[in-house]
Amino acid sequence: DAKTTQPPSMDCAEGRAANLPCNHSTISGNEYVYWYRQIHSQGPQYIIHGLKNNETNEMASLIITEDRKSSTLILPHATLRDTAVYYCIVRVAGMNYGGSQGNLIFGKGTKLSVKP
Amino acid sequence: NAGVTQTPKFQVLKTGQSMTLQCAQDMNHEYMSWYRQDPGMGLRLIHYSVGAGITDQGEVPNGYNVSRSTTEDFPLRLLSAAPSQTSVYFCASSYGGDHTDTQYFGPGTRLTVL
Numbered sequence: 001d002a003k004t005t006q007p008p009s010m011d012c013a014e015g016r017a018a019n020l021p022c023n024h025s026t027i028s029g030n031e032y033v034y035w036y037r038q039i040h041s042q043g044p045q046y047i048i049h050g051l052k053n054n055e056t057n058e059m060a061s062l063i064i065t066e067d068r069k070s071s072t073l074i075l076p077h078a079t080l081r082d083t084a085v086y087y088c089i090v091r092v093a094g095m096n097y098g099g100s101q102g103n104l105i106f107g108k109g110t111k112l113s114v115k116p
Numbered sequence: 117n118a119g120v121t122q123t124p125k126f127q128v129l130k131t132g133q134s135m136t137l138q139c140a141q142d143m144n145h146e147y148m149s150w151y152r153q154d155p156g157m158g159l160r161l162i163h164y165s166v167g168a169g170i171t172d173q174g175e176v177p178n179g180y181n182v183s184r185s186t187t188e189d190f191p192l193r194l195l196s197a198a199p200s201q202t203s204v205y206f207c208a209s210s211y212g213g214d215h216t217d218t219q220y221f222g223p224g225t226r227l228t229v230l
Contacts, residue, residue: 040178042224044206044221106151
């Protein structure tokens with residue numbers, strides 16, 4: 001089962017910031033928080049990931065709480081093309097997966113609708 | 117680089133038929149995996165491989181076989197198709213080296229079993 005909890009859907013006005021929350025209260029110390037998104041009918045696309053510090057790249061920002069039990073993905077200026085299902089995933093990352101620790105376990109995600 | 121490629125894009129089978137879904141990557145990635153996605157659901161892991169000659173089962177492996185004879189290719193075989201295997205299938209790959217090993221997904225194969 002997915003280790004994360006996300007709202008099933010959210011709306012955002014075009015040009016405004018989209019803040020997508022994720023709860024991962026059982027996260028372990030060696031697990032990272034990853035965000036992927038899936039635009040209709042396409043394969044999922046990596047957005048960003050982090051361990052405990054806030055992260056920013058050209059697509060988004062990731063804010064992780066100090067206790068690491070929740071995080072927020074921020075799309076600073078949402079466009080219509082950002083309409084997608086957003087998945088928050090926790091996983092172990094690193095060399096020698098060995099077992100299933102490195103696999104991505106997808107939940108149902110949050111369907112973000114960006115409206116004009 | 118072509119990235120992760122999947123063939124075919126669409127396929128219709130009759131119950132009991134067999135087929136192979138192809139997946140290839142040209143990024144020299146060690147880790148490859150297969151997911152299926154049913155309508156309104158997230159992706160579920162079928163099988164994965166951490167390198168050539170090494171495969172393991174995911175969450176929903178029944179009815180599917182895989183092999184990994186080369187780094188580049190990771191085919192998924194349906195031995196005897198059933199209507200319950202109607203789904204969209206995604207292949208993914210990643211370097212597998214460290215925490216930056218983000219996974220790259222193919223465009224998907226849409227399979228219908230009648």
